[in-house]
Amino acid sequence: MMNQIAALGRIGIETVASFGRASQFLAGVVFGVPRPSVGFPLLIRQLYAVGVLSLAIVVVSGLFIGMVLGLQGYTILSDFGSEAAIGQMIALTLVRELAPVVTALLFAGRAGSALTAEIGLMKATEQLSSMEMMGVDPLRRVIAPRLWAGFLAMPVLAMIFSVVGVLGGMLVGVEWLGVFEGSYWGNMQASVDFVDDVVNGIIKSVVFGFVCAWIAVYQGYDCVPTSAGISSATTKTVVYSSLAVLGLDFVLTAVMFGNF
Amino acid sequence: MEPSAYITLKNVVFSRSGRRIFDGVTLDIPKGKITAIMGPSGTGKTTLLRLIGGQLRPDSGQIQVAGLEVPKLKRRDLYRLREKMGMLFQSGALFTDLSVYENVAFPLRVHTALPEDMIRDIVLMKLEAVGLRGARDLMPSELSGGMTRRVALARSIALDPELIMYDEPFTGQDPIAMGVLVKLIRDLNSSMGLTSVLVSHDVPESLSICHYACIIADGKVIGEGTPEQLREHPSEQVQQFLNGEPDGPVPFHYPSGDAASDFGVAGGTV
Numbered sequence: 001m002m003n004q005i006a007a008l009g010r011i012g013i014e015t016v017a018s019f020g021r022a023s024q025f026l027a028g029v030v031f032g033v034p035r036p037s038v039g040f041p042l043l044i045r046q047l048y049a050v051g052v053l054s055l056a057i058v059v060v061s062g063l064f065i066g067m068v069l070g071l072q073g074y075t076i077l078s079d080f081g082s083e084a085a086i087g088q089m090i091a092l093t094l095v096r097e098l099a100p101v102v103t104a105l106l107f108a109g110r111a112g113s114a115l116t117a118e119i120g121l122m123k124a125t126e127q128l129s130s131m132e133m134m135g136v137d138p139l140r141r142v143i144a145p146r147l148w149a150g151f152l153a154m155p156v157l158a159m160i161f162s163v164v165g166v167l168g169g170m171l172v173g174v175e176w177l178g179v180f181e182g183s184y185w186g187n188m189q190a191s192v193d194f195v196d197d198v199v200n201g202i203i204k205s206v207v208f209g210f211v212c213a214w215i216a217v218y219q220g221y222d223c224v225p226t227s228a229g230i231s232s233a234t235t236k237t238v239v240y241s242s243l244a245v246l247g248l249d250f251v252l253t254a255v256m257f258g259n260f
Numbered sequence: 261m262e263p264s265a266y267i268t269l270k271n272v273v274f275s276r277s278g279r280r281i282f283d284g285v286t287l288d289i290p291k292g293k294i295t296a297i298m299g300p301s302g303t304g305k306t307t308l309l310r311l312i313g314g315q316l317r318p319d320s321g322q323i324q325v326a327g328l329e330v331p332k333l334k335r336r337d338l339y340r341l342r343e344k345m346g347m348l349f350q351s352g353a354l355f356t357d358l359s360v361y362e363n364v365a366f367p368l369r370v371h372t373a374l375p376e377d378m379i380r381d382i383v384l385m386k387l388e389a390v391g392l393r394g395a396r397d398l399m400p401s402e403l404s405g406g407m408t409r410r411v412a413l414a415r416s417i418a419l420d421p422e423l424i425m426y427d428e429p430f431t432g433q434d435p436i437a438m439g440v441l442v443k444l445i446r447d448l449n450s451s452m453g454l455t456s457v458l459v460s461h462d463v464p465e466s467l468s469i470c471h472y473a474c475i476i477a478d479g480k481v482i483g484e485g486t487p488e489q490l491r492e493h494p495s496e497q498v499q500q501f502l503n504g505e506p507d508g509p510v511p512f513h514y515p516s517g518d519a520a521s522d523f524g525v526a527g528g529t530v
Contacts, residue, residue, distance in 0.1 A: 038370075130353035130412075133313050134367045134419075135342040 022218045028139045029147050029217070042145040050111045050146070050213075051153030055160070057110050058103055062161040065102060066168025069093060073169070074177050083177075087184035088191040090169035091162075095192065095201045096257070099162040101249050104208035107154055108241035112216035115146055116237040119220025120230035128221075143217050150213025151206070158205035200256045207248060212241045266291040266423060266455045267312060272321035274304070274311060281307055283479035284321070289472075294449050294456040296470035298463065300501065303476050305459040306350070309425045312457070313345060314338045326422065343371055346416030346424040350431060352408035354400040354415070360387070361396040364415045371419060386414040390444060406437030413444060423455045424448070430462040438462075442469055463502055467491075475501055 069090045077083045119142065122128050128138040166188070173179045192198065216237045223233035267289035274282040281304040289295045299305055310316045311323055314330045323330045328341060354363050364383045368374060374382070387393045390410040400408060409429060416424060426445065430438050446469050449456050460466045467473060467487040474484035475498055483490055483498035490498065500508035516522070 125356070126349045126351050126353035127355055129310075129315065130347065130349050132315060133342055133345065133347040134370070134416075135339045136367075136370050137339065 018222075021222065022214070025139070025143075025218055025221060026214060029144045039140075039145065042141070043148055046145045046149035047153060050115070050149045051157065054107060054110050054153070054157060057106055058157045058161050059164050061102060061106055062099070062164035063168040065098060065161075066090060066094065066165030066170075067172045069098075069165070070169040070172030070177070074173055074179070083173075083179055084183035085187055086169070086173045086179055087186075087188035090173070091166055091188045091192050092197060094162045094165040094169075095197050097201075097249070097253070099158045099165065100201055100204035100208055101245060103158040103161045103205060104154065104212055104245040105242055107150070107157065107209070108212050108216070108238050108245070111150065111153075112212050112237045112241050113234045115150070115213070115216040116220040116223070116234045117230060119143070119146070119217060120223040120225070120233050123221065123223065124225035124227075124230060143221060147213045147217050150216065151209045154209025154212065155202050155205045158201065158208075162201070200252075203256075204249065204252050207252065208245050211244050211248065215241050215244065264291050265289060266326060267457070268322070268324040269312075270322040270324075272311065272318045272323060274307065274316070274318045276307075280479055282311075282318070285476065285479070285481055287474060287481055287484070289455065289457055291455050292449075292453050293471040294445065294458060294469055296458045296460060296466040296473040297476060298460055298466055298473060298501070299476035301461060303478070305461075305476065306427050308476070309347065309427055309457070309459055312425065313342065313347060343367075343419060344422045346419070346421040348409065348412050348416050348424065348426045348429060350428045352400075352405075352412040354403075354408060354412055356400050358400075359396070360392065360398050360400070360403070360411050363400070363411060364418055367415065367418045382418065383414075386418050387411075389417070389448070390414045391440070404437075406433055406440065409433070409437075409441065410444065413441075413448075417448065417452070417454075420452070421454070423457070425457045425459070427459050428461075429458065430460055430465050438465060445469055463504070477501070 070086065073086045073089045074083050077086055077089065119128075122138075122142065128142065131138045131141060170181075170184055174181045174184050219233040219237045219240070223229045265288040267287075269285055269287040272282050272285045273280070285308070287297075297305055297308060307316065311318055312325060312330065314333065317331045325341065326344065328337070330338070330341070333341065354360075355366065358366065361383055364386055365379050368379050368382060372379075384393055384396070387396055390413055392407060392410055392414065395403070395407065395411070400411070403411065429441050429445065433441065442465055445456060445458065448454055458466060458470060467490070470487060472485070473487055473490055474481050475490070476482070477497060483493045483495055485493070490502065493499065493502075497509040499505075506512055
């Protein structure tokens, strides 16, 4: 019994210590911005790796999710004879929920795991150490550009996801199932509010981008520098990011759309 | 004539995850000489280099490099001091996404504002010094182990440091590569007047090039002096290490319980 209490305490202490390390690490990265002349090219390179290379998976997923929403929405709404509302349903679902959340989940799997593995391997092969010994702070040189790239890329990817999803929904709803094109766009325009829906969706994806990128770079930086350690850090990145995104999504939704 | 010390360690105590690694290490590393730090695997020789480089902090004791107290330095001063240090890592630690040329150019680009043609000249000079000027366009994955270490060596001398630390430079090298490294370490020391610290457990190679050596075991310095003095050292432990005897003061067996009880032989009850 005493042992179990002690074990519980140890888990608690380890969790708090790990949060503390992650926050210290974050402060070091955020406040240690390199000179623009050095930092900007590094950031561009990471934006390419994290953002542009994630574009394909985001566009394809957005298209299919939009098409599925079109099909499902049509089947359900036509029972009530209101299939003309399919445009607003697809747009609201995507902009408020699916685009930020699904993009973040894809991002964690595609870019987050890659970031963790890359940084973890740099640690295991002593590249980070040797940088430190050369008088270059790896937090600024390696970590900061990657964190900022993730943070900046996510909202843009989520917006692209929404746009492609709406087009996919149109493909199925209008081109295939024959909903009148004017009502598809008209209903959408009438019901989607810029501040309430679009801006709130962007805020969500900004938060998710920050959390996913933070988890990914921290897991890489803090990993045990062995092959087993890197593999477990990569797994943790995907699991923690997904849980954090889904949990935060509930909290943000409650605050934004909860009406209390 | 006693040369002045470049690095001074006084009563350094360091422990990690509950295990005491150094228990009062006191050591002077003379300026402009090659000093070998030897000891069995797992005695924390690499840790000692990390303490000198300020990547780790001791629990107590003093570490001075070039007159500066390393553990007490502010972050900015520490990074400035590190520009005067080169370190050759065991794995080479080249940046795998950069070519050989860019690897050597990296410290120059970060720490100096030299124009590109000057950087080119310096990089080619450093690569020439290690005999790899022709390999400048290769990527690190295309290099052999010995070449990797030579490129890493060129990178660590790119900024003309005052101190260079070699972490196990001979481990896993074939005899020719080892001979090349021994020659390079000696040449660099004499031509550039570098203070060199060499961490190794390869006794013959280390003793053949160092001016001064010390042996660390069980968290303490157990013997130090010139190679000649060490070979005549009275301590059995030093002799065991230098001559590679399997059993002696350092036991062959890892500390274990009573053998009889482990094997279930009668009379083994404790």
